[in-house]
Amino acid sequence: MARFHYPLQKVVDLKGSEKSMAEWEFAASLSVLRKEEERMETLQQERRALVRQLEETTQRPTALNRLTELHLYFEIIDQRIREQHEGVRIASEQVTRRQSQLKDKMVDEKVWLNAKDRAYERFRTEWLNKEQSELDEIAIVRSAAVSRG
Template structure:
């Protein structure tokens, strides 16, 4: 007799939900990495521009050029603030996806354990039935040989 778990579709569903949560978590980590790389790039650009402004002020330079560089630095600083907010949101999204994955993993494990317990019970009952059948056969043989 083969084991058939009547709630196997639920176990499969929980496995699918866990896989989906894994994909979502991986995607959120990828987005976080991209946001952090963009922030690092903007920070490098700001440092380079500040260095260039510093060097430019040591030489004779027009006021317009210095103002243009300062405006660009201001724009970079604004973008960095905005990008930090993007990084913060991406970190929060990654944390949420991680919690969701942990919940889905626990949920799947609960259903897998329930299925395993049902299978163990099935195997025990099958063994008990087999033993009862063997015992009954032994009793029948003993009774048949006692009649002879």
């Protein structure tokens, strides 16, 4: 069988490379989101520990400045949690964007692969038809030779 050469193979290869890059970017954005979520969990654990500490502190006589320190610390932790919520939101939006880009690249690559497959099938069909024609011609020549001789 003759060798199939797809003239747009470089485009197919480019689409595959673009999809691979989109997969890498999507994975990287997921990693960033996980880290942001881990930071959020750490802050929330820190806040829960502070609540326990405040509960323990209020059950015994405590200096006003200590309560003020705890209150200030609460405000700082709550502010950091609000900021971290924003970080998680931004990372989540980035994941959504990268996922959408990956989907688009996958569809684009699939379109080009399907075009290549259709071109191969046309090539194969033409080659098989040509081969059959050659076999038919050989059979006709043999048949004519047998009937003459």
